[in-house]
Amino acid sequence: MSEFLHALINYQFLQIALLAGILASIGCGVIGPYVVVKRITFIAGGIAHSVLGGMGVALFYGFDPLSGALVSAVLAAILIGWVRLNWRTGEDILIGALWAIGMAVGILFISRIPGYQADLISYLFGNILLVPPQELWFMAALDATLLLVVGLWHRQILAVVFDEEQALLRGLPVTFFYLLLLVLIALTVVLLIHVVGLILVLALLTLPAAIASQYVHSLIRMMLIASLLSITLTTLGLAMSYQPNLPPGPSIVLLTGLAYVLSSLFSRRRRSA
Amino acid sequence: MKEVIRIRDLSFGFGDLSVLEHIDLAVQEREFLGIVGPNAGGKSTLLKLILGLLEPARGGIEVLGKRPAAARHQIGYVPQYPGFARDFPITVRQVVELGLLGRRADRGLLGCLLPMRPNGEGRARVERALREVEIESLAARQIGCLSGGQLQRVLLARALVADPRILLLDEPTSNVDQRAENEIFDLLKTLNERMTILVVSHDIAFVSSYVNRVACINRTLLCHPTAEIDGDLIHELYGEHVSMVAHRH
Numbered sequence: 001m002s003e004f005l006h007a008l009i010n011y012q013f014l015q016i017a018l019l020a021g022i023l024a025s026i027g028c029g030v031i032g033p034y035v036v037v038k039r040i041t042f043i044a045g046g047i048a049h050s051v052l053g054g055m056g057v058a059l060f061y062g063f064d065p066l067s068g069a070l071v072s073a074v075l076a077a078i079l080i081g082w083v084r085l086n087w088r089t090g091e092d093i094l095i096g097a098l099w100a101i102g103m104a105v106g107i108l109f110i111s112r113i114p115g116y117q118a119d120l121i122s123y124l125f126g127n128i129l130l131v132p133p134q135e136l137w138f139m140a141a142l143d144a145t146l147l148l149v150v151g152l153w154h155r156q157i158l159a160v161v162f163d164e165e166q167a168l169l170r171g172l173p174v175t176f177f178y179l180l181l182l183v184l185i186a187l188t189v190v191l192l193i194h195v196v197g198l199i200l201v202l203a204l205l206t207l208p209a210a211i212a213s214q215y216v217h218s219l220i221r222m223m224l225i226a227s228l229l230s231i232t233l234t235t236l237g238l239a240m241s242y243q244p245n246l247p248p249g250p251s252i253v254l255l256t257g258l259a260y261v262l263s264s265l266f267s268r269r270r271r272s273a
Numbered sequence: 274m275k276e277v278i279r280i281r282d283l284s285f286g287f288g289d290l291s292v293l294e295h296i297d298l299a300v301q302e303r304e305f306l307g308i309v310g311p312n313a314g315g316k317s318t319l320l321k322l323i324l325g326l327l328e329p330a331r332g333g334i335e336v337l338g339k340r341p342a343a344a345r346h347q348i349g350y351v352p353q354y355p356g357f358a359r360d361f362p363i364t365v366r367q368v369v370e371l372g373l374l375g376r377r378a379d380r381g382l383l384g385c386l387l388p389m390r391p392n393g394e395g396r397a398r399v400e401r402a403l404r405e406v407e408i409e410s411l412a413a414r415q416i417g418c419l420s421g422g423q424l425q426r427v428l429l430a431r432a433l434v435a436d437p438r439i440l441l442l443d444e445p446t447s448n449v450d451q452r453a454e455n456e457i458f459d460l461l462k463t464l465n466e467r468m469t470i471l472v473v474s475h476d477i478a479f480v481s482s483y484v485n486r487v488a489c490i491n492r493t494l495l496c497h498p499t500a501e502i503d504g505d506l507i508h509e510l511y512g513e514h515v516s517m518v519a520h521r522h
Contacts, residue, residue, distance in 0.1 A: 037361055156385065159371050162363060163356040166431070169324060170374045171346050172385050217362040217415050 004239040013129055014238075017248070020131040020194055021234035023139040024204070027146050027191040029227025031184050032209030033219050038161045041206050043080055043182065046095035048189045048201040050076035052106025055123055060109040065123070066138060069193060072102065073186035081182040085175055126197030126249030128238060135194065142191045146184055150223075157181055158219060195234060196249040203253040204230060207260045214267040233259060274301040277439055277469050278323060283332035285315075285322060292318050296332070296494045305465045307484035309477040314491040316473040317353060320441050323471070324350060337438065349432030353443040353473075355424065359417045365427050366412040369399050372431035402434040406460060422453030429457070433464070440464065442472045458483045 008014045035044050054072020055065040076098050084091045110120050122130060150157070159167040160177040168174045185205075192201045212225035237252030278300035285293045293315040300306055308316050321327045322334060325341030336344035349372075373395050374385075391399065403409045406426040411419065416427065425445055432440060442461070446454040461470055462483055474480040481487060489495045 037358075039358070153386075155371075155390070156374070158363075158367075159374055162361060162368075162371065165326070165352070165356045166350070166371070167374070168326075169345050169348070169350055170372065170435070172374055213362060218364075219362055222362060 001239055004242045007242065012133075014242075016131050016133055016136060017128045017238055018235060019136055020128055020139060021238060021252075022231050023136065023143055024192050024195040025208075025230035025234050026143050026227050027139075027188045028204045029208060029225075029230045030146055030150055030223045031188040032205050032226050032230075033212065033222035034157065034161055034181055035185060036206055036209040036213060036222075037219065038181075040185075041202060042092070042095060043084070044185050044189070044205055045202050046080055046099045047073055047076045047182065047186050048198045048205075049099040050102030051189060051193065051198050052123060053102035053104075053109075054106075056106035056109030059113055059119070065119075066135065066190060066193070069190045069198075070187070073189050074183055076102065077182035077186040078179055081175075081179040085178060122197070123193065124197045124199045125247060126193060126195050126200065128195045128234075128248045128252075131194045139191055139194075142187050146187060146191075149180065149184060153177065153180070154220075196253055200249055200253045203256050204234075207256045208233065211260055211263045214263055229259070230256075274303075276300070277302050277304075277337055278471075279335045280323075281333050283322065283329045283334060285318060285327065285329050285331075291492065293322075293490075294493050296490075298488060298494060298496065300469060300471065302469055303465060303467075304469055304486065305462070305484045306469075306471045307477075307480035307487045308471060308473045308490060309475070309480065309487055310490040312475075316490050317443050319490060320350075320443055320471070320473060323441065324348060346435065347438045349435065349437035349440045349468075351425070351428045351432050351440070351442040351445050353445075353447060355428065357416075361416065363416055364412065365408060365414050365416060365419070365430075366399060366403070368416060368427055369402055369430045369434050370395070372402075372434040373398060398434050398436070402430040405433060405464075406430045421448040422450065422457070425449055425453070425457060429460070437468060439469045439471070442470070444473055444475065447475070454479070 004014075008018065035041055051069045051073045054068035054070075054075075056068070057072075058068025059065050080091070080095055080098065083094045106123075107120065110123075113119070156167075156172055156177050157180070159170070159172055160174050160181065164174055164178070167177075188205060189198065189201050192198075192204055196204055208226040208230040209222055211229055212222040216222055216225055233256045234252050237255045238248050240246075240255065241248045241251035276299050278298070280296055280298040283293060283296040284291070296319070308319065310316050318327065322329055323336060323341055325334075325336075325343075325345060334341050337347055338344075370391050373391055400409070403412055406429050408423065408426045408430060411423060411427075416424065419427065425448070429442075429445070432442075440461075445461075446457055449457065458480075461472065464470065472480065472484070477487065477489075486496055
């Protein structure tokens with residue numbers, strides 16, 4: 001750990017990695033509780049995996065891959081949400097199709113670019129150590145957007161997440177707020193790509209919020225605790241992977257998974273005591 | 274008496290399956306109407322049509338002189354099954370507050386996009402609704418910690434908080450014990466002094482002692498004053514022998 005702290009003081013790439021972890025943690029801490037209480041992890045997974053298609057196309061045509069990720073994540077979110085609201089029976093098939101087709105498109109496009117394998121692995125499993133400094137601004141802007149939207153419309157989103165039928169009967173535009181929630185999830189997925197990669201996104205999006213739900217019983221408190229927990233776990237994962245030179249993304253996810261298992265055991269014991 | 278709901282020659286089905294046929298019904302202001310009938314007879318479907326959640330295949334519905342979707346904000350609805358998970362992290366007070374959203378939505382789409390923190394008037398309404406259904410002491414509790422009867426009262430408070438002119442309840446006492454059932458219907462009787470109530474129930478004998486009129490639905494509809502309910506009528510409605518069990522509450 002002391003070696004990590006020493007390196008943190010001396011190396012800019014580690015400072016950037018730490019900052020990227022904190023920025024990603026704020027996003028997943030704020031949006032993760034909605035995913036957990038609405039039980040839409042599978043939808044979030046569909047959005048996350050379809051992102052590779054957009055990244056591949058953007059890379060192939062010389063655009064910034066994160067812009068491609070952003071566009072494809074938002075499009076996937078709107079498509080899944082629309083089908084879920086209007087065509088309920090086909091929802092799971094569509095998510096599965098977007099999941100697979102998005103990845104296939106991404107891999108095909110990336111395979112046509114020389115040196116693609118390194119890029120592919122870092123998009124799939126993340127590499128927080130390779131975050132370019134200018135992307136911190138992009139991540140901060142995504143965080144600001146998430147916080148602003150949640151700050152403005154938390155009650156409306158809560159109404160839709162809690163009971164869609166009643167929200168509709170009270171006159172709320174349920175389609176708008178449901179699609180907005182999925183778009184927020186899409187933004188969070190993009191935020192997390194550098195940290196844990198799109199395959200492991202689900203872990204950071206759901207597990208810190210799930211741990212928080214074992215101890216607090218309000219969405220706002222869940223958001224606060226999930227954000228702090230996520231910051232702690234990404235920082236610890238980064239530190240623990242540094243010395244043995246392990247990939248940080250999977251290390252962060254393993255640590256988060258371990259925290260979830262231990263917390264679940266502790267929480268179950270606490271309830272039965 | 275003013276008419277608040279008018280249904281004309283309404284038919285509805287799910288695909289080829291006909292659920293309601295040629296329904297005609299007029300509900301007057303401050304009427305307490307019991308909707309009874311066998312399972313799958315179309316009782317809940319009729320409520321959803323009145324709420325505008327389903328569109329009739331034929332015929333029409335007017336609620337307060339408007340189409341159902343336009344009158345929704347003046348209707349309180351208590352569903353048979355809550356549309357939320359019981360472990361959702363939310364308190365009783367927050368659930369009731371969510372029932373206030375319609376007051377802003379009433380101002381159109383822009384009203385729905387404005388931040389919605391309950392103001393002083395809103396908070397007073399929430400307290401009044403909690404008091405009316407006698408759950409003030411539960412206000413800070415999580416919904417997952419409530420009994421079936423307590424949860425029904427929370428759903429009722431959520432429906433009442435926006436001051437509806439019409440209250441629709443779908444089997445409000447299906448998951449509660451007999452004492453709670455009596456208490457809830459006594460409360461509905463009081464609420465009926467200021468609003469029209471339509472309640473779906475499977476217990477024809479029990480609701481008959483509270484409502485003014487019974488609408489018997491088994492795909493088609495027959496309305497009767499409660500005094501007319503007898504064994505022959507029930508036999509005709511259900512199409513088979515049904516025992517009448519006298520309730521002594």
